[in-house]
Amino acid sequence: MVTTETEVGELAEDRPLLTRTSTAERVADILRTRIAEGYFPPGQRLSEDSIGKALGVSRNTLREAFRLLTHERLLVHVLNRGVFLKVLTVADVEDIYRTRRLVECAVVRHLGEPPFAVDALDAAVTAGENAAGEEDWKRVSTANIHFHRELVALAGSPRTDELMRSVLAELRLAFHVVSDPRLLHEPYLLRNREIVQALAAGDRAAGEELLARYLDDSRANLVAAYGHFAQEAGLD
Incomplete structure (x- = not known):
């Protein structure tokens, strides 16, 4: 192709x-x-x-x-x-999530004092919710990528932004091979909203805990969904 x-x-x-x-x-x-x-x-x-x-x-x-x-x-x-x-391997997906957990959780942990600038996060969640309402799962996936880019942007670090642009773009390559994108993305819309609400309330600790669980569950679900494709393609 x-x-x-x-x-x-x-x-x-x-x-x-x-x-x-x-x-x-x-x-x-x-x-x-x-x-x-x-x-x-x-x-x-x-x-x-x-x-x-x-x-x-x-x-x-x-x-x-x-x-x-x-x-x-x-x-x-x-x-x-x-x-x-690139066609990712399961090991690639695992490594992407290790990187995300290290970076994204650290960003939330070191946000400083509230209030936190969550408007862009809120807009990304709303875009995802609207796309889900139209059952446009490609747009839901894109909105989710934007959410995590905006989350990392809260650190105000161009170097971190640059790193995560590549990491999240690489992750998107894995999303293509999942047979049911609705199951992959829809459950996390509510969890994105919960993270925004915690940060809007100035609760860094709750925001980090929600994010860590989110990333762990997302990793497990994507690896499970991706594993069948990778096995058939001889990539595992």
């Missing part, structure tokens, strides 16, 4: 994000965001011609962006075949 001009057509909408002095980092950021939003499935080959045309960038710039995303473990380069979205 390879990207076609039709499939990457929406990337043209991202051209305003690029300037005449656009860099590979900006291209990588656009592609990373699209991966986190579920735009590209794992295992898909990325077409240099289609993506370069959609974004209006040179082949060299695009290849450098691919190199950056390969370093972030989002893409893999296969000699004489091209660049592909």
